[in-house]
Amino acid sequence: MKTVIEPFRIKMVEPIRFTTRTEREQVLHAAGLNLFLIRAEDVIIDLLTDSGTGAMSAEAWAALMRGDESYAGARSWYRFEAAVKQIFGFPQVIPTHQGRAAERLFANVLIQPGMVVPNNTHFDTTRANIEAVGGKAIDLPCLEANNLALEAPFKGDMDVAALEHLIAEVGADKIPAIMLTVTNNSGGGQPVSMANIRTVSKLAHFYGIPLYIDACRFAENAYLIQQREAGYQNMPVREIVQEMFSYADGCLMSAKKDAFANIGGFLCTRDDRLAEELRRLLILTEGFPTYGGLAGRDLDAIAVGLHEVLDEDYLHYRIRSTQYVADQLQERGIPVVRPSGGHAVYIDARRFLPYIPPLQYPGQALAVELYLEAGVRGVEVGTVMFGRNAHTGKEKPAKWDLFRLAIPRRIYTQSHMDYVVEAIAQVWQRGEQIRGLKIVSEPPYLRHFSARFEWI
Template identity: 85%
Template sequence: MKTVIEPFRIKMVEPIQFSNRSQREQRLQAAGLNLFRLKAEDVIIDLLTDSGTGAMSAEAWAALMRGDESYAGARSWYRFERAVQEIFGFPQVIPTHQGRAAERLFASVMVRSGLVVPNNTHFDTTRANIEAVGGRAVDLPCADARDLALEVPFKGDMDISALEHLIANVGADRIPVILLTVTNNSGGGQPVSMANIRAVSKLAHIHRIPFYIDACRFAENAYFIQQQEAGYDAMSVREIVQEMFNYADGCLMSAKKDAFANIGGFLCTRDEQLAEEWRRLLILTEGFPTYGGLAGRDLEAIAVGLQEVLDEDYLRYRIRSTQYVADQLHKIGIPTVRPAGGHAVYIDARRFLPHIEPLQYPGQSLAVELYLEAGIRSVEVGTVMFGRDAHTGIESPAKWDLLRLAIPRRVYTRSHMDYVIEAIAQIWQRRESICGLKIVSEPPYLRHFSARFDWIPVSG
């Protein structure tokens, strides 16, 4: 069959509260034109993030009832630890309440002032946690990633030549760890090839630099490898996952993505001494090492979700669903990052709104307009998120200005996505009338979460 259907039935529904444009204008103005500051009930279709917003299965809900809430050594912890070890292959597992808590522990122990951490592309909280301890986060995306419209696979790869050059110039002793994010979220949700994982691992180990994978969307990345990389079509996704992590010294993960959980994360390593350092800090900031800030029921849900996400029927549906939205927008002529990634569709806001300068935030302007048009919440990945240097405070245009439509797992149907496509098409027809924005207040870190904006009136 050519038609790919959802590999599940819908057992429970949640009502959506509709609104008109006048109501949305009032709510957005009160929120300072920042969609993070809106009430969730005031959003019709929420594509702000795929983190913690997925629908859990009947099996995961049943697992919640098995949750052992003992402070130390709970049964739920051992089920969680066993699931992580079986899938990822690392002996040391440290639970955290979410991904950025894992990033905080990771950076606090491994990074210090003046050190450099390369990645294919750091995401916002990863970068912020590295910079908060005085490190410098360096992005080394592959050459193909520079052309957002280029239709080639594995645009999430790291530039190996650039990594070699960085190590030669900076010195291996000033690089405490090499990170690789799969899939490459800030780079348009693009997957990373096994060949690239292998090459990064080889270079890291030649120079005795630890190599870690940011594993938030590991299963989606493995499915792309199975479908697109030579030599992997006969392997199962589970086998591909195990090979991916066999090349690494450890990983960090937000379980709110590919584990279907509403909360949770973890760190893994082969280094027992490093794990003990993380556990000591974990006790100070998160909780005892057998719960790490999580309830036993959440540990149970993650253990189930990590197994479910390896279901290839689900992954086929997931990737095809995202591709459907991207392809429909592409047919209309709307500039998107090509090819479609796994968890989100990315619109090239600079090409969508060429009359708005990068320092007037075209990505944020488009996000605001999409909410006003149809009550759809999305997020800017561009100059608001990445344009200000954390050390100097100087602002400059980011590499690109994107609008990310992150699709929650097992939540929205095709008709919901058709509504999104129709709304974007209507905005496309009147794009010249959209104004840029200016920031009127902002915090020192991660400003996109809480900054307030105002319109820049069109001159003339």
């Protein structure tokens, strides 16, 4: 069959409140034109993030009821630990309340001021946690990633030649770890090939540098390897995942993505000594090592979700439904990042609004206009998010100005996505009327969460 259907039935629904344009104008004004500061009840279709916004299954809800809330050594912890070890293969598992907590532990224990951490592309919280302890986050995306419209299968790959040059330039002793983000969120949700993971691992270990994988969307990346990389077409996704992580020394994960959980995360490592240091800091800031800031019910839900996400019928539906949105936009002439990835569709805001300069934030302007048009909330991934240097405070245009439509897992139907496509097409038709923005207040870190804007 050519038609791809959802591999689940809907058992419960949540009503959507439809707002008027006048209401949305008032909401935006009160929020300082920042969609993070808008109440969720004032959003019709919410594509701000796929983090913690998915629908849990009947089995996950049942697992919540089994949650053991004992402070130390709860049954929920052992079920969680067993699932993580079985799937990822690391001997040391450290739970955290979400992914950025794992990043904070990682940065505070491994990184000293002046050290450098290369990545294919760091996402916002990873970069912020590295910079907060005086480190420098370096992005080394592959050359194909520079062409947003190029139909290349693995534009999330790291530039290995650039990595080797960086190691030679700064010295291996100044690089506490090399990271790979799968899929590459800031680079348009693009997957990383197994060949690239293997090559980066070989280079890292040649120089005695550990390799850590940011594993938020590990299952989507593994499925795209199965679909796009020679030699993996007949390998089950679960086995591809195990091979991916066999090349790494550890991983960090926000379980709010590919584990279907509303909260949670973890950090894994093969290094027993490092694990003990991480646990000491965990106890100080997060909680006891067998709950890490999570309720037992959440640990149980994550354990179920990690197995569910490896269902290949689900992954086929997930990837095809994202591709559907990207294809519909492209057919209307709207510039999207190609090929489509797994969790989101990215619009090239600089091509969508070519007359708005990067320092007037075309991605944010597009986000505001789409909300005004149809109550759809997405997020800017560009100069607002990455344009300011954390060390100097100076600002320059980011490499790209993208507008991301992150699709929550098992939440919206095709008709919801058709509504989004129609709304974007209407904004596209009147693009020349859209103005740029300026920032009128901002915090020192992660400014996109709480900055306030005005129209130019």
